[in-house]
Amino acid sequence: DIQMTQSPSTLSASVGDRVTITCRASQSISSWLAWYQQKPGKAPKLLISKASSLESGVPSRFSGSGSGTEFTLTISSLQPDDFATYYCQQYDNYSWTFGQGTKVEIK
């Protein structure tokens, strides 16, 4: 299976900060990448699919970019509701893998 590596593992930031999380695939996955947000005790929430397509209802401060092996999730102005753990997830040839997660903490 394709391995996904996220960085950083933990990120400390303040409300209003611009935040960027990176996800690297062990081989090219074109644009078959999604980003999820998870809060403690809750199921993941799909934010972005196909690397850059924002899901309905997700605030426009979230954006995704990249293709091939390198991808980024950007939060343009961090809000109190955004403190959570973020996971990338790839799809390739009928296999699925998550990254290890990035926890966004209050600075």
Place this chain on the structure above:
Amino acid sequence: EVQLVETGGGLIQPGGSLRLSCAASGFTVSSNYMGWARQAAGKGLEWVSVIYGAAGTYYIDSVKGRFTISRDNSKNTLYLQLNSLRAEDTAVYYCARAAAGTSFFDYWGQGTLVTVSS
């Protein structure tokens, strides 16, 4: 409204078996890719199994030969049969639905806890 409700978790001894169920409403399970992901306490998410198309299946290597994913279209329910359970299978198991025509999962259940311990 799309809803997914998992049941079947619990405490089971190593080597035992469980069947998880995921009752779906608001769509038909045969029309979308459906999957199970799990999360051990304090750890990240891990895809366990996905069912797609007519009968295609994916399993993570660590559960191949022990877990079986299936669906009952008449009951609109997804299942995960867990056999030969190990301590490392202890986790919250989530059922999820992929958006139509995609491989990305837009609806998730609330999760059911499986604890493997003697």
